[in-house]
Each structure stands twice: as C-alpha cells, then as structure tokens.
Amino acid sequence: MEDTELYREILGLKAPWSVTRVRLDMQEKQVNVWAGHEEGTRWPCPDCKALLATYDHVEERTWRHLDTCHLMTLLHARTPRVECPQHGVKRVRVSWAEPSSRFTLLFECKAIDVLKEADVEGTTRILHTSWDEAWHIQEKAVTRGLAAKVETVIPRLGVDEKAIAKGHKYFTLVCDIDRGTVEYVAEDRKKASLDGYFQGLSQRQLGGIKAIAMDMHEAYIQSTLEHVPEAKEKIVFDRYHVMGHMGKAVDLVRRQENKDLIKDGDESLVKTKYLWLYAEENLPEKHRERFDQIKNLNLKTSRAWAIKECLRALWSYTYTASARKFWESWNGWAVRSKLKPVIEAARTVRDHLYNILTYCKHKITNAVAEGLNSKIQKIKQMACGFRNKEHFKTAILFHCGGLQLYPATH
Numbered sequence: 001m002e003d004t005e006l007y008r009e010i011l012g013l014k015a016p017w018s019v020t021r022v023r024l025d026m027q028e029k030q031v032n033v034w035a036g037h038e039e040g041t042r043w044p045c046p047d048c049k050a051l052l053a054t055y056d057h058v059e060e061r062t063w064r065h066l067d068t069c070h071l072m073t074l075l076h077a078r079t080p081r082v083e084c085p086q087h088g089v090k091r092v093r094v095s096w097a098e099p100s101s102r103f104t105l106l107f108e109c110k111a112i113d114v115l116k117e118a119d120v121e122g123t124t125r126i127l128h129t130s131w132d133e134a135w136h137i138q139e140k141a142v143t144r145g146l147a148a149k150v151e152t153v154i155p156r157l158g159v160d161e162k163a164i165a166k167g168h169k170y171f172t173l174v175c176d177i178d179r180g181t182v183e184y185v186a187e188d189r190k191k192a193s194l195d196g197y198f199q200g201l202s203q204r205q206l207g208g209i210k211a212i213a214m215d216m217h218e219a220y221i222q223s224t225l226e227h228v229p230e231a232k233e234k235i236v237f238d239r240y241h242v243m244g245h246m247g248k249a250v251d252l253v254r255r256q257e258n259k260d261l262i263k264d265g266d267e268s269l270v271k272t273k274y275l276w277l278y279a280e281e282n283l284p285e286k287h288r289e290r291f292d293q294i295k296n297l298n299l300k301t302s303r304a305w306a307i308k309e310c311l312r313a314l315w316s317y318t319y320t321a322s323a324r325k326f327w328e329s330w331n332g333w334a335v336r337s338k339l340k341p342v343i344e345a346a347r348t349v350r351d352h353l354y355n356i357l358t359y360c361k362h363k364i365t366n367a368v369a370e371g372l373n374s375k376i377q378k379i380k381q382m383a384c385g386f387r388n389k390e391h392f393k394t395a396i397l398f399h400c401g402g403l404q405l406y407p408a409t410h
C-alpha cells in the first residue's frame, strides 16, 4: 500500500478528497500529510447546499490529527471556496473538521475523552497542546452539548448552593434528581440566580415540574413560587439541610456547656464536637464506648442531641397527618427544653413545616445534588487554574451536565 493510500484510510478521507503527499519528519517527530481534491469537483454552498464549481482556494491550512505511532500528525490542505449567487463567496466545509477548528474531528473526540479523565493541565501534557487549545476544545464541547439539548420535562429538580471561593462566593446549581446531572449553573444565590433557570423553560416544562428539593433559602422559595405552577405543593425542604440546622443547635449547646464545665475543671465535653453530629447508627465503633459514657452524664448537650435524633423519625411517615402529629409532640419537647439554640432551630422547623412535610408525598432529597457537590469539589481542586468563574461553570457542565459533547464524525 502506498503511504498516500494508507493515510487516506487512516484519515478517513473520502472522494473527492485524497492524500497527495506524505512527509515523515523524524527530527520534528512529525508526519505531514497533504490532502487535495479532484479537478472539476462541485461543492455545496455551506449555507444553502447548492452545488457550485470551485471559485478559488484559501491559503493552506493545518489541522492537528491523532498521532501516528507517537508522531504528531498534521493534515494540510487548501480549502476551496465557491461563489454562491445567493450567499456570495464562501469557504466550503471540509469533512474532517468543524469550521474554524484547528483540529480534526477525531482529534477533538480524543481530546474530549482525555479531558473527561484528566484536568486541562493534564490534557496539555498528554496531548501536547497548549492550555488554551485544550480549554477551547472543552468549551466548544459544552457549547455543542448545550445546543444539542432538546426541550425535555424534568419532573424532579434539586436546587442547591455551592460555595466556590472564600469570602462567600456562591453558585446556584439546578440538578435533575433522576438523571443526576447539573442542568443549570448561575452566579450567586439570589432570587435572580434561580429566576434565570425558570425563565429559560417553556410553559410545558414549568408545568411538568412535580417536585423541587431545596434548602430553606428565602430567595429560592420566592423564585420558585413565582415561576412554578402550584409550587406550594411541590417544594420539599431538604431533610439534610433541616437536620443540619438541628446539628448546629446541638453544637451551640455543647460549646456553651463545655465552657461552663471547663471552668469547674470538667473536661467531659472536650473534643466531642463530631460525636454529637453523627446520626446514632453511623457513629464509628471506636467512639461508641466514650459516646455512651458522655451521653449518660445527664448533660444539656445530651438532651439537645436526643431531641435532634428524635426528629429524624419525621421522615419515616407516609401520611402527612401522622407526620404532623409526630412533629407536634416533638415540637413540644423541643420548646420546653430550655435550650435556646434548640428552641430557635425548632422555630425554624415550625415556620417551614408545610414544605418539610411535603416529603411524605414526594420523597425527594438533595442527596444527588450533594453527590454532585463532591464531584464539583474535585473539579475545583483540579482547577486551581480556573481563570474566571465562567471557566468554572463550563467545567461543571462538561463533567456533570450529561451533555452530548462529541462532534459528529462521518
């Protein structure tokens, strides 16, 4: 087989294109391949597909292709132009690359595979590209994926905030709970942050939302009430966030009590912060003995802890009425506890009760969003190189958006 024919096969070039020349450049560790086309070929206008004769050619351009045996492989060609009566002089589409790309489609596919496994920095080392080139491929993949998205109804959504930097910078994430994908990323955690998502949906999509899990965050609540029909029945305050408030209350009680005890030389509560935050059955075995001892010391902290643990049963009810009844007796206990942080947390629960109890009907939590959070945390660590927030957003959608990232290859 001639090397021109070999490379025609390797590159997947189809008529009227063929390989006219191959040059191996060992010094540069490069294979250079030139493609040319048959005389008299007629080309479709890129806008209207009308078949037209070659008008002229642009200057030779170079595309990076997949390496051949570790040799960087470059494809060179002069792209023809046609003169369309309707659209004027236009450069024709070549089959091996997207317009204005400096890489062949196959190289872009490969780069997307690598970017999925490594960060941009790692990709540059594996594929010997510049940072900007690798980044651009990732960015284009996301743009492509977003453009290819079809309008679908997402029945169960999770809305969550994500701290992205020190100094209280946040992103708002909207997730598809069933697919486990990030559907939307916006800056801040204001009402407008979430408004942007809902405003991009059709009436059909808004109407198709059945349930939304979220934190008890006023801005999100307002945005949802404003945009989603019958939102009052669909919002479910995430149980982990609710329990988080209770956990904080226990910790506040512990901190104060610890100070008081230390004054009397009692170190019972020193270094016990995390013991009180575990759900009881999740307490690691090595802490069990110590925890059982302190728990029985009749401390304020153990009382606060018992109230917190008891509340967890709220999420085991199937019927709202029984759940409400359970809450009433729990609330009575919490309110009479004389522990200020517990009373305050109980008040938060009371004020949001309606949409805590919607859990009975919808049975959703933001646990998926939390899983995505750890994935995003990883993206953040990988990406100390993120030059701005837009880049971070793009990377989240690339890794968690469930998008069709690849260019169509022929």
Ligand SMILES: [Zn+2]
Binding pocket: 045, 046, 047, 048, 049, 050, 084, 085, 086, 087, 088
């Ligand atoms: Zn045309």
